[in-house]
Amino acid sequence: KRTITCIGLFLLAIIQLQAQNAIKKEVKYGQLTELPRQDEAMKKWRSNRFGQFIHWGLYAIPGGIWEGKTYKYAAEFLKSSAGISTATWDSLQYQFNPVKFDAKEWAKMAKDMGVKYVTITTKHHEGFCLWPSKYTDFDIENTPYRKDLLGEFIKAYNEEGIDVSLYYSVLDWHHPDWRYKLNTEEDKAAFERLKAFTENQLLELLERYPTVKGLWFDGTWDQCWKDNGKFSYDLEKKLKEKNPGLIVNSRMRADEYGSRHFDSNGVLMGDYESGYERRLPNPWDVAVTKNDWECCMTIPENQWGYHKDWTLTHIKTSNELIEMLVQCTSQNGNFLLNFGPRGEGNFREKEVKLAKEIGDWMDDNSSVIYNCGYAGLKKQSWGYFTKSSDSDDAINMVVFNKPINGKYRVKLNKGSIIKRAYLLSKPKKSFNLEEIANGEYFLDDVKGKCKDPFVIIIELEDKDSKKFKQKALT
Numbered sequence: 017k018r019t020i021t022c023i024g025l026f027l028l029a030i031i032q033l034q035a036q037n038a039i040k041k042e043v044k045y046g047q048l049t050e051l052p053r054q055d056e057a058m059k060k061w062r063s064n065r066f067g068q069f070i071h072w073g074l075y076a077i078p079g080g081i082w083e084g085k086t087y088k089y090a091a092e093f094l095k096s097s098a099g100i101s102t103a104t105w106d107s108l109q110y111q112f113n114p115v116k117f118d119a120k121e122w123a124k125m126a127k128d129m130g131v132k133y134v135t136i137t138t139k140h141h142e143g144f145c146l147w148p149s150k151y152t153d154f155d156i157e158n159t160p161y162r163k164d165l166l167g168e169f170i171k172a173y174n175e176e177g178i179d180v181s182l183y184y185s186v187l188d189w190h191h192p193d194w195r196y197k198l199n200t201e202e203d204k205a206a207f208e209r210l211k212a213f214t215e216n217q218l219l220e221l222l223e224r225y226p227t228v229k230g231l232w233f234d235g236t237w238d239q240c241w242k243d244n245g246k247f248s249y250d251l252e253k254k255l256k257e258k259n260p261g262l263i264v265n266s267r268m269r270a271d272e273y274g275s276r277h278f279d280s281n282g283v284l285m286g287d288y289e290s291g292y293e294r295r296l297p298n299p300w301d302v303a304v305t306k307n308d309w310e311c312c313m314t315i316p317e318n319q320w321g322y323h324k325d326w327t328l329t330h331i332k333t334s335n336e337l338i339e340m341l342v343q344c345t346s347q348n349g350n351f352l353l354n355f356g357p358r359g360e361g362n363f364r365e366k367e368v369k370l371a372k373e374i375g376d377w378m379d380d381n382s383s384v385i386y387n388c389g390y391a392g393l394k395k396q397s398w399g400y401f402t403k404s405s406d407s408d409d410a411i412n413m414v415v416f417n418k419p420i421n422g423k424y425r426v427k428l429n430k431g432s433i434i435k436r437a438y439l440l441s442k443p444k445k446s447f448n449l450e451e452i453a454n455g456e457y458f459l460d461d462v463k464g465k466c467k468d469p470f471v472i473i474i475e476l477e478d479k480d481s482k483k484f485k486q487k488a489l490t
């Protein structure tokens with residue numbers, strides 16, 4: 017009877033496996049490169065961990081308010097939320113004169129905040145280009161500012177040692193050939209021109225700015241683009257041939273069945289997943305650590321472009337934002353924190369203050385962020401583990417919740433032996449250790465107030481030490 021059951025279960029497993037394979041579709045325009053990428057450019061992207069996002073365009077001039085009315089929706093969508101005609105909106109171009117823009121000052125603020133990369137909107141959905149483009153007059157050259165603003169920006173950030181990635185919206189409200197859906201032959205002919213315009217602009221950006229490390233695509237959710245899986249697949253190939261090592265997010269493409277971010281077989285497209293927008297994975301989610309990914313985050317609840325009124329929603333504190341950065345790192349993700357400068361080219365005081373507070377924390381603790389990632393341990397109540405890619409005998413504990421009894425319960429992998437535990441800020445003072453089970457300890461709290469998140473370093477006995485062979489507790 018037992019033999020029959022075993023044979024039955026075995027056959028069931030075979031059938032299930034065959035069924036799964038049968039569902040696998042043949043995807044021609046899905047993943048372009050073997051992931052996770054292990055080339056130097058991607059390793060650098062991964063080790064950067066912390067980036068600054070900048071949303072800047074004509075929308076920063078009205079800042080969410082139109083004809084005296086405040087619109088709560090995202091300020092970079094004011095054109096649609098206030099029902100403004102394209103002609104009226106586009107005339108903002110003649111007001112764009114960021115006299116307070118100082119690229120070096122922006123880059124210094126970013127450097128001091130501790131970011132290793134920046135992603136800036138070269139063209140958002142409105143279609144206005146922050147660089148002088150050969151393919152449109154709706155660009156910085158045709159504003160009172162005139163100069164190559166994007167070029168100044170890239171030069172200043174590169175001089176601070178910050179990598180630059182360019183955000184580009186395929187969706188273009190200004191361009192006469194934009195079509196949401198391709199219902200008629202005329203739609204299709206127009207969209208062919210839009211596709212050529214898009215390709216020309218992207219190649220132009222890579223030609224003009226060869227130090228650029230990545231392209232961050234957006235505005236790719238409409239049917240028109242999802243119907244063009246082969247075109248966007250070929251375009252990603254062309255862009256990567258032009259700029260070897262280029263890093264592209266998962267929002268660029270859909271496969272030939274219209275599946276975005278992940279192809280129809282669930283395989284990630286682009287070089288990292290960029291679906292975590294204003295949200296993070298569950299902190300205990302281990303599956304997310306398999307791929308490279310990035311969370312992009314706003315300081316208010318839902319404003320990417322500058323909004324004049326920041327009383328509309330909760331404004332995140334630096335500790336909230338630091339916790340998000342640490343959580344991303346703990347799960348092999350990058351954290352891209354957004355800033356929305358004013359139309360005149362300066363940042364609101366609150367953003368400058370938050371950048372300073374985060375930078376002060378990074379001054380003391382960046383070693384648990386840069387070149388760090390998932391430690392292969394379960395999420396625990398006091399905070400997050402991170403581990404440097406360069407060492408296997410040290411683990412970082414980043415504490416956000418001090419235990420009420422002053423004892424940190426730390427569960428490592430079975431067989432792990434803690435050699436020493438100490439505060440990153442006070443390396444000479446070791447925690448008392450109490451081993452409570454195989455690989456599980458209590459660390460006695462080190463007396464002292466900690467108003468900010470802090471780091472405990474766990475040094476492990478290396479696997480070959482004689483101590484490691486000692487009989488671990490049950």
Ligand SMILES: C[C@@H]1O/C(=N\OC(=O)Nc2ccccc2)[C@@H](O)[C@H](O)[C@@H]1O
Nearest residue numbers: 090092234235237290291292293312320
């Ligand atoms: C970063 C944001 O990106 C956007 N749109 O978001 C998305 O498309 N989000 C998204 C897409 C796929 C999965 C999850 C979120 C833009 O409309 C918005 O103005 C801002 O630039």
